[in-house]
Amino acid sequence: MKLVGISGSLIGAKTSKAVYEVLSAVKALDFSVQIELIDLKEYEIEFVNGSPLSFYNDDTIKVVNKILEADMLVFGTPIYQASISGVLKNLLDFFPVDSFKKKVTGMITTGGTEKHFLVSEYHLRPILTYLKGTVPVNQVFIHNDNFDDDTEITNAGLKKRIQKLAEEMLSLQNSMKK
Ligand SMILES: Cc1cc2nc3c(=O)[nH]c(=O)nc-3n(C[C@H](O)[C@H](O)[C@H](O)COP(=O)(O)O)c2cc1C
Secondary structure, eight states, rough: EEEEEEEOOOOOSSSHHHHHHHHHHHHHHOOOEEEEEEGGSSOOOOOOOOOOGGGHHHHHHHHHHHHHHHHHEEEEEBBBTTBOOHHOOOOHHTSOTTTTOOOEEEEEEEESSSGTTHHIIIIIIHHHHHHTTTSSSOOEEEGGGEETTTTEEEOOHHHHHHHEEEEEEEEHHHHHHH
């Protein structure tokens, strides 16, 4: 089983760290799961312009196909202007409806204000559901203050939430195989 994590930030390192924590937690629960982190700041993803996928640059084709080929996905985004990042929304615009059918699609967000802890529920969940992803009821929001040195997450409560998300993702994905 392949789990791909997508980090939707081109600026800092918090979102990619958060996504990596979910990948590691799933791997720790089931060592047979192959994990891969797609940090969007390492790729030149083009803007969706309506062309067939083959007309886009190599990075765009590579990232879209990696996501389509994954069994399970976790999307991480910084909160921007009370919503998801533009780069993540643009990436999601590449996928035809039904693309995430039979895939568990987890969510983890980072932000500067706790007031936006439900942004994933109102802005990301509807997109993933529209694409037929199975979205876990557990989602994680991490306030910037919970990152030590911009990268380490030490808060025990948050670690527990990440663990619960990982457990639910695995259990949902395993139930879909039957
Ligand atoms: C353009 C921009 C808009 C932002 N808007 C919000 C916001 O509306 N709510 C919020 O909680 N944080 C907001 N932030 C803060 C980021 O979500 C936060 O710093 C995040 O952890 C950055 O993640 P990164 O280190 O992966 O880039 C904003 C940051 C930027 C750059």
